[in-house]
Amino acid sequence: MILEKFYTNKYDNDIVIERGHNQVSMKELKEYICAVKKTYLESNIQNVVICCDDGFDFIVNFFASVFAHKTIYLITDKNRLKMLNFNYILAKENIASEYEKLNSINDVFGEINPQEVNINFFTSGSSGKPKNVTKNLTNMDEETHIILNLFKFINNLVFYSTTTMAHMFGIVFQFIIPFSAGYVINTDRIEYPEQITTSKPYVLISTPSFLEKMAKYNINFSSPPYIIFSAGDKLNSKIKNFFNKNSLVVDIYGSTESGTIAYRTNTEYFNILENVSVSQNNNSCLIVNSNFFNGKNLQMEDKVRLLSDEKFILLGRNDRIVKIREKRISLPEIENILNKHKDVCDAYCFKYENDLVCAIVTDNKELNSKELKTYLSDYLEITPKRWRFLDEIPKTSNGKINREKLEHIFGLNLSYPFILHRKKTEESVELKLLFKGNSNFFRGHFDVMPVLPGVVQLFYANWFANDVFNIKLPNKEAKRIKYSNIIKPDEELILKLTNKDNSVEFTYSGDDKVYSSGIFVK
Numbered sequence: 001m002i003l004e005k006f007y008t009n010k011y012d013n014d015i016v017i018e019r020g021h022n023q024v025s026m027k028e029l030k031e032y033i034c035a036v037k038k039t040y041l042e043s044n045i046q047n048v049v050i051c052c053d054d055g056f057d058f059i060v061n062f063f064a065s066v067f068a069h070k071t072i073y074l075i076t077d078k079n080r081l082k083m084l085n086f087n088y089i090l091a092k093e094n095i096a097s098e099y100e101k102l103n104s105i106n107d108v109f110g111e112i113n114p115q116e117v118n119i120n121f122f123t124s125g126s127s128g129k130p131k132n133v134t135k136n137l138t139n140m141d142e143e144t145h146i147i148l149n150l151f152k153f154i155n156n157l158v159f160y161s162t163t164t165m166a167h168m169f170g171i172v173f174q175f176i177i178p179f180s181a182g183y184v185i186n187t188d189r190i191e192y193p194e195q196i197t198t199s200k201p202y203v204l205i206s207t208p209s210f211l212e213k214m215a216k217y218n219i220n221f222s223s224p225p226y227i228i229f230s231a232g233d234k235l236n237s238k239i240k241n242f243f244n245k246n247s248l249v250v251d252i253y254g255s256t257e258s259g260t261i262a263y264r265t266n267t268e269y270f271n272i273l274e275n276v277s278v279s280q281n282n283n284s285c286l287i288v289n290s291n292f293f294n295g296k297n298l299q300m301e302d303k304v305r306l307l308s309d310e311k312f313i314l315l316g317r318n319d320r321i322v323k324i325r326e327k328r329i330s331l332p333e334i335e336n337i338l339n340k341h342k343d344v345c346d347a348y349c350f351k352y353e354n355d356l357v358c359a360i361v362t363d364n365k366e367l368n369s370k371e372l373k374t375y376l377s378d379y380l381e382i383t384p385k386r387w388r389f390l391d392e393i394p395k396t397s398n399g400k401i402n403r404e405k406l407e408h409i410f411g412l413n414l415s416y417p418f419i420l421h422r423k424k425t426e427e428s429v430e431l432k433l434l435f436k437g438n439s440n441f442f443r444g445h446f447d448v449m450p451v452l453p454g455v456v457q458l459f460y461a462n463w464f465a466n467d468v469f470n471i472k473l474p475n476k477e478a479k480r481i482k483y484s485n486i487i488k489p490d491e492e493l494i495l496k497l498t499n500k501d502n503s504v505e506f507t508y509s510g511d512d513k514v515y516s517s518g519i520f521v522k
Contacts, residue, residue, distance in 0.1 A: 001144065002137060002140075002141060002176050003112055006063075006109040011182075012025065012030070013027065016029055016185065017186075018184055018186045018187070018188075019096070020188065029063075032095055032096070032099065033063045033064050045088060046070060047070065047073055047086055047089065048091055050062060050065070050072060050074050051074075054094075054187065055161070055175075055188070056095065056187040057095050058164075058166065058187075059175060059187070060092075067112065073122075074121050075122060075166065076327075079377070079379050080379070082379070118136055119134070119135050119136070120132055121167065121256045123255070123256040123328055130330070139294065140172055140259070142275070142292060143259045143260055146275055147260065148180070149274070153203070154201060157178070157201055158203070159173075159184065159205065160202055160205070160225075161174040161190060162190045163189075163326070164189070168255070169231040170205065173205045174205045186198075186202075193214060193222070203225060204225040204228045204247075206229070207231070207232045207325075209232075211235070214242075215242040220246075224243075224246035227248045227249075231252035232326025240266070244266065248265065250265055260273060261273065261276055261286075261288055269311045271311060272310050272311065272312070276292070277289045277309070284305070285304075285318050286304045288300060301318045301319035302315070303316055303317070327381070329356060335348065335349055337380070338375075341372065341375055343364040343367045344367075346392075348393045352407060352410050355384075355385045356384045356385055357384055357387070357410050358384035359388045359406055359409070365418050365434055369384075388410060388416050414439075414441055415440045417436075417460060428496065429464070431468075431497075433460075433494075433495050435456075435490070436490060451486040452487035452489075457483075460495070462520060465506065468497065471499075471522070473522060478519065479518065481516070481517075481518035482518065483516045487508065492510060493509060494508070502522050503522055504519070505517070505519050505520075506518055506520070
């Protein structure tokens with residue numbers, strides 16, 4: 001269906017693309033495609049990798065690759081190019097200014113079998129490596145046909161987008177649907193609502209984060225969209241209500257592997273698309289079957305509650321793939337990359353309060369989050385926002401990650417001390433600690449000569465006593481507190497905790513002197 005316009009001249013005068021103040025007709029688009037196709041045919045390399053931020057460049061490269069009989073790979077993050085282990089042509093950019101259109105386009109668009117056109121997407125897998133998902137044009141044509149029949153769009157629409165085309169949601173909704181149905185595609189990526197100045201009815205392809213910012217600051221479109229399609233994460237009902245006054249808001253549910261599965265408008269439940277059948281396994285995970293992907297019975301990692309053959313309620317994910325700013329993030333992938341760093345002994349990432357966070361085990365007290373963020377940015381677009389440096393990843397008695405304890409650590413408002421070493425017996429523990437100079441409790445205490453506040457000493461003595469002895473001490477029941485010497489930033493010291501029947505004694509010491517001591521009453 002998407003290729004039909006190339007086999008006839010009757011659409012040549014139709015405007016198919018808007019970019020800036022310029023309009024591109026189907027005939028002009030063909031000419032650009034021929035120019036790029038010619039360069040691809042000159043290469044023996046079979047693979048074309050498309051990683052274009054510009055929507056016009058994306059569309060031209062896509063069709064040029066199709067008619068050059070190349071295999072297409074879509075990459076959303078250029079940092080991942082270094083992970084590709086095959087030869088490829090990198091898609092052309094700045095096509096409108098750097099390529100001359102071929103004015104002769106007769107007999108250059110031979111018939112293409114859409115089932116033989118393979119498009120490869122990369123999505124994070126639970127193995128920790130980007131997973132290659134292959135679709136063909138027939139898969140996406142069938143998905144497009146179902147969606148067009150479902151929503152029955154009005155005439156003369158323009159499609160705008162706040163996201164890119166290089167992922168499943170973007171390529172189907174921002175590119176294939178409007179191109180197949182004869183609507184105009186505006187290829188300027190929308191970053192601010194003011195950029196939309198059309199007087200025509202339009203569709204907006206967007207994400208929850210963009211819509212949430214508009215609602216938060218009470219920003220309205222000068223002319224509201226006819227329909228807003230949102231995908232990438234669950235759209236909050238309050239955000240929907242903000243836009244529903246003037247637009248139909250459609251929350252799309254699906255994945256790279258499955259394509260679109262379901263949608264919802266003003267309901268808690270999702271409506272399953274026509275020709276999509278679903279079931280669930282014993283763990284309540286969704287199982288999908290449709291012609292939108294190759295193979296049968298694709299198991300999702302989302303838990304659902306089936307209401308009928310046509311509806312379900314989404315309960316949440318079952319694996320270690322999380323959504324951060326509408327992007328699927330593989331936690332094992334980040335951990336695998338971090339574990340290759342020379343100073344990282346172990347790493348564990350998870351989503352905490354909508355942030356990506358990471359616990360790092362290291363012996364290097366000089367290692368910091370800035371260095372690790374820079375290191376990760378060579379591989380990934382999104383890096384952890386918050387970090388903790390630990391001497392070990394906390395685990396339960398049966399050897400599993402103690403997520404509750406990790407969340408407790410990340411819930412602290414105080415900077416966490418660097419643990420250089422710990423030595424534990426049945427009744428006592430010695431922790432070799434370092435309170436780094438950039439810790440937040442040194443700020444303003446004091447500006448000329450920062451010292452470790454006594455309240456912080458008490459807090460962490462209490463904290464580690466509860467942690468290592470698995471007890472719950474009252475925060476305020478401390479006696480015989482004595483401060484003998486000041487503790488400066490970056491000093492190595494020993495926190496000794498002794499567990500007795502009715503109390504826990506603590507002592508901070510180092511360099512043959514005692515800094516402070518006291519007793520917590522149980």
